[in-house]
Amino acid sequence: MVNSKYFLLGLKSLAGGRSPAVALATSFIALGAIFKHSGFNLEQSVASSLFTYALPGQLVMTESYLIGASLINIFISVWLVNFRFYPMTVALMPALQHKNQPRWKYYISCHFLAVSSWLIMKEGYKKIDKRFRLDYWIGIGSGTLTSAVLSTTFGYLISDYLSNDLMIALGIVNPVYFLCMMIGAMTNIKTTVAIVVGGILGPIFYLFTPEWSILISGFIGGSLAFLIKEKK
Amino acid sequence: MSYSIAIIILVTSVATYISRLLGVLTSERLSSKSKVFDWFNYVAYSILAALMVRMIIFPNGALQDAEISSRIIVTIICLSVFILTKKNLVIPTILSFLLLTIFVLGI
Numbered sequence: 001m002v003n004s005k006y007f008l009l010g011l012k013s014l015a016g017g018r019s020p021a022v023a024l025a026t027s028f029i030a031l032g033a034i035f036k037h038s039g040f041n042l043e044q045s046v047a048s049s050l051f052t053y054a055l056p057g058q059l060v061m062t063e064s065y066l067i068g069a070s071l072i073n074i075f076i077s078v079w080l081v082n083f084r085f086y087p088m089t090v091a092l093m094p095a096l097q098h099k100n101q102p103r104w105k106y107y108i109s110c111h112f113l114a115v116s117s118w119l120i121m122k123e124g125y126k127k128i129d130k131r132f133r134l135d136y137w138i139g140i141g142s143g144t145l146t147s148a149v150l151s152t153t154f155g156y157l158i159s160d161y162l163s164n165d166l167m168i169a170l171g172i173v174n175p176v177y178f179l180c181m182m183i184g185a186m187t188n189i190k191t192t193v194a195i196v197v198g199g200i201l202g203p204i205f206y207l208f209t210p211e212w213s214i215l216i217s218g219f220i221g222g223s224l225a226f227l228i229k230e231k232k
Numbered sequence: 233m234s235y236s237i238a239i240i241i242l243v244t245s246v247a248t249y250i251s252r253l254l255g256v257l258t259s260e261r262l263s264s265k266s267k268v269f270d271w272f273n274y275v276a277y278s279i280l281a282a283l284m285v286r287m288i289i290f291p292n293g294a295l296q297d298a299e300i301s302s303r304i305i306v307t308i309i310c311l312s313v314f315i316l317t318k319k320n321l322v323i324p325t326i327l328s329f330l331l332l333t334i335f336v337l338g339i
Contacts, residue, residue: 051241052241052248075246078244090258094262111249171291198280218276219275
């Protein structure tokens, strides 16, 4: 089923100086508190983090629920916000393919795809034996998803003790963590161009088209990077 | 569990899983050595960078209540610490929380 050695190796990525646990925990603790204030019960909050596991989409869902948006509207806005998972999955899964791995493992384990697990996997997959990369991925994903669910629960339970000032400070941790990881990933000129151009265009396009800004910026930044000729 | 919230969670989860699943289906016919894989790789990095910088400059939720100058200063300090600590991720993330708390409380 799943190779336990590589599963544990993936799970271990949650420990140590490169751990995403703190960033994941702070953002999902804040989310748990938001759920509580929005009228969700604990089971619903846990179910959302377990089955959706995509913070921006869960925030869109909560806001849509509060303003009484229709189901089709919720579906479209969430789909658009989380569409980034499509290019992210295509940029990862081919590297995890192996003929010995059954197909169903890919269909289930793609649920673990989130910014944190993706960046960890992209950073480390080349060191892992190709036959077991999927098991390593399942280890990372199980760890990050579990952290997210536990933190949502914790945030929900302590929400009455979280002041607005604390909620503000919790909000900065996630983007700072991921920007650090992005800088860490800038090891060649092409990736650097993709990250810098995307980072500059993101907020600029947001002024004109908030819904599409991220996808358009990524398309332009990524395509520019792709077209650059790298000196060997 | 009340009916409407359960349905909303289901719809959100399906809308999210579709993109992940479509990604797996596209990947089945794609080699990790192909040009298309390369292109998706840079687009994905660029999308994430756009999202993260947007979250600092135009945040959703509580972070909106912090001054933009404080958000940018905290981010720059933490990114510098990340580089100075030889890419330790835990120190800058904890520091970002502490620094912004200091800014918000006006200590």
